[in-house]
Amino acid sequence: MEIKKKTNYSYELELGKENVNPHIYANKEIVSTLESEYTQHNSSLKQLENISTLPGLKGIVALADIHPGYGTPIGTTTASDLKEGVITFAATGFDINCGVHSLILPLSAKEILEKKKEFAEQLFKDVPAGLGIRGKLILTKSEMDEVLEKGAAFAVKKGFGSKKDLKFMEEEGCIGGSDAKVVSDKAKERALDQIGTLGSGNHYCEVQEIEKVFDKTAAKAFGLEEKGSVVSIHCGSRALGHQIGTDYLSILDGAVKKYNIKIPERDLVCAPIQSEEGEKYFSAINAGSNAAFANRFVIGTLVKRCVAKVFGVDEGDTKTFYDVGHNTAKFESHYIKHDGQKPKKEKVLIQRKGSTRGFGPGMSSVPLKYRKVGQPVIVGGSMGTNSFILKGTKRAMDETFGSTIHGAGRSMSRTAALTKWTGEQLLLDLAAKGILVKARSTKGLPEEAPDAYKDILSVVEIMHKAGISEKVVKLSPMICIKG
Amino acid sequence: MFETFGNKADIGVRGKGASAEEAFCECAKAMISVMASLKTIAPNKRIPIKVSAPDMNALLVNFLNEVLYVKDKNKMVFSKFIVKIRENPQKNGFELNSECLGEEINPKKHELRTDIKAATYSLMKVEKRGIEWIAQCVVDV
Numbered sequence: 296m297e298i299k300k301k302t303n304y305s306y307e308l309e310l311g312k313e314n315v316n317p318h319i320y321a322n323k324e325i326v327s328t329l330e331s332e333y334t335q336h337n338s339s340l341k342q343l344e345n346i347s348t349l350p351g352l353k354g355i356v357a358l359a360d361i362h363p364g365y366g367t368p369i370g371t372t373t374a375s376d377l378k379e380g381v382i383t384f385a386a387t388g389f390d391i392n393c394g395v396h397s398l399i400l401p402l403s404a405k406e407i408l409e410k411k412k413e414f415a416e417q418l419f420k421d422v423p424a425g426l427g428i429r430g431k432l433i434l435t436k437s438e439m440d441e442v443l444e445k446g447a448a449f450a451v452k453k454g455f456g457s458k459k460d461l462k463f464m465e466e467e468g469c470i471g472g473s474d475a476k477v478v479s480d481k482a483k484e485r486a487l488d489q490i491g492t493l494g495s496g497n498h499y500c501e502v503q504e505i506e507k508v509f510d511k512t513a514a515k516a517f518g519l520e521e522k523g524s525v526v527s528i529h530c531g532s533r534a535l536g537h538q539i540g541t542d543y544l545s546i547l548d549g550a551v552k553k554y555n556i557k558i559p560e561r562d563l564v565c566a567p568i569q570s571e572e573g574e575k576y577f578s579a580i581n582a583g584s585n586a587a588f589a590n591r592f593v594i595g596t597l598v599k600r601c602v603a604k605v606f607g608v609d610e611g612d613t614k615t616f617y618d619v620g621h622n623t624a625k626f627e628s629h630y631i632k633h634d635g636q637k638p639k640k641e642k643v644l645i646q647r648k649g650s651t652r653g654f655g656p657g658m659s660s661v662p663l664k665y666r667k668v669g670q671p672v673i674v675g676g677s678m679g680t681n682s683f684i685l686k687g688t689k690r691a692m693d694e695t696f697g698s699t700i701h702g703a704g705r706s707m708s709r710t711a712a713l714t715k716w717t718g719e720q721l722l723l724d725l726a727a728k729g730i731l732v733k734a735r736s737t738k739g740l741p742e743e744a745p746d747a748y749k750d751i752l753s754v755v756e757i758m759h760k761a762g763i764s765e766k767v768v769k770l771s772p773m774i775c776i777k778g
Numbered sequence: 779m780f781e782t783f784g785n786k787a788d789i790g791v792r793g794k795g796a797s798a799e800e801a802f803c804e805c806a807k808a809m810i811s812v813m814a815s816l817k818t819i820a821p822n823k824r825i826p827i828k829v830s831a832p833d834m835n836a837l838l839v840n841f842l843n844e845v846l847y848v849k850d851k852n853k854m855v856f857s858k859f860i861v862k863i864r865e866n867p868q869k870n871g872f873e874l875n876s877e878c879l880g881e882e883i884n885p886k887k888h889e890l891r892t893d894i895k896a897a898t899y900s901l902m903k904v905e906k907r908g909i910e911w912i913a914q915c916v917v918d919v
Binding site: 364366369388389390425429481484485494496497534537538540541544548561564705707708709735736738739742778 | 784787789885896899902
């Protein structure tokens with residue numbers, strides 16, 4: 296194993312002829328950390344080595360927010376051949392289509408500050424968050440089937456938002472071809488009251504100031520103005536996605552034996568893409584993705600209603616900016632390199648784990664309004680740190696299968712963070728910085744402390760300088776609602 | 779005896795006991811301890827669960843995931859577990875019957891922390907070390 300520098304911000308993990316060499320976007324500090332952690336259990340580099348042995352891989356890309364996950368590092372995209380390849384559980388994970396949904400508010404940051412406490416109280420009251428909390432929508436099983444097959448459009452049918460908002464979501468809030476029948480009743484019943492709930496852990500609803508504009512043309516196309524305000528909602532498919540994961544973990548465990556697939560670690564259970572198990576798992580992931588789109592869309596509407604209540608504007612004055620997922624599995628067409636030949640466009644399975652789709656300009660799947668500049672990429676920080684909105688580039692299409700970072704990436708374990716800080720102290724420290732955090736549980740708060748994450752500024756800078764996704768605006772937190 | 783251990787993005791949960799059953803119970807308590815303070819949860823209501831798996835490692839993960847399922851379905855948290863494991867040679871595997879004891883979630887009574895998404899195959903292990911059984915895996919937070 297050797298990490299070979301390709302450019303100032305990209306490296307290649309050389310693993311020998313049998314394997315696919317992962318490409319890593321990083322700076323020398325991140326590479327040095329990755330190397331020093333190599334011998335640890337579950338290190339990112341070992342996980343990259345392990346996934347590189349899977350059959351039918353066309354490419355592995357690790358982004359600057361890379362950190363160890365289960366089986367696959369978080370911050371990784373894999374591309375697999377449809378005939379020879381496998382669909383791997385760990386390359387998408389339990390939190391199916393966890394992502395970010397962002398809204399542009401018709402208010403300046405100054406106007407928000409004038410009613411900051413009132414707005415925070417309203418959001419805390421109206422956005423269900425935390426362990427065991429029920430949402431405002433209680434679905435029947437047949438309605439849940441509709442969510443799984445129609446995604447965010449179901450929420451519109453139930454009176455949330457409007458149809459035109461759907462245009463501003465990845466896949467317009469619904470991945471076609473998903474089949475509710477491949478999702479267990481257990482998964483459906485577990486989440487009947489969870490559409491429109493935030494959850495806990497690293498999920499949040501944050502009110503942010505547009506602190507700085509880097510790219511005026513792109514910011515204008517995106518509708519973002521300096522000193523304006525946005526709300527970003529970070530969550531996923533909730534317990535429905537977790538149960539889909541649980542169900543298919545066992546099914547894929549059986550498939551590994553059935554198809555005699557050699558895997559270096561059991562947490563890389565998988566099935567051939569073109570097998571009954573693989574096809575059902577792919578469809579189940581997309582059903583889960585649709586539930587996540589619906590979930591974020593409902594929360595987005597609840598936030599729009601809060602803005603209307605507190606600031607006396609119309610619900611429709613707050614605009615859906617964009618919605619993008621992090622943990623997905625999709626068929627996409629990309630230019631694939633073959634030894635000594637010109638890259639050829641092929642349909643492949645793209646699995647993104649803690650990685651955002653970041654398509655470049657001109658792609659038909661990017662909303663028309665943004666298509667000239669590229670797809671918006673929403674990069675979430677943690678409480679107290681900046682977040683960013685970037686734009687996808689042509690280079691990302693050429694080098695990373697149109698994929699990029701999703702956040703800063705953890706630098707400290709949750710258990711270490713819990714021994715380092717207390718929730719109460721953290722709330723005071725953030726308040727001193729002007730950030731109002733409202734959390735249902737202060738005990739779990741230290742796990743998400745800003746210093747438990749890598750420096751988001753340097754992570755974003757790597758992707759910007761590598762030309763994979765370029766900075767458009769920097770956001771700074773004003774209010775953060777946690778579970 | 780139970781404990782949690784560090785794993786960068788997630789949390790490891792470990793139970794130890796004189797038998798595999800006891801280690802499973804302790805491991806489930808370790809998992810609940812990530813979500814809530816066990817001492818605030820009275821073991822008043824019983825929820826039975828049954829799972830099977832081809833081996834003991836997968837049996838542990840299936841058991842923990844079933845606990846998470848009944849937690850969400852019944853909106854409960856648990857503080858005590860009773861576990862019985864038996865080998866089923868006809869099915870080439872193991873079966874587990876358990877009772878989860880706890881009560882409905884009440885944020886005013888229970889000190890709630892972070893929800894867990896699922897138990898994973900990562901670092902999973904069920905083994906006897908000397909006279910002690912250990913049951914562990916990483917849970918996705």
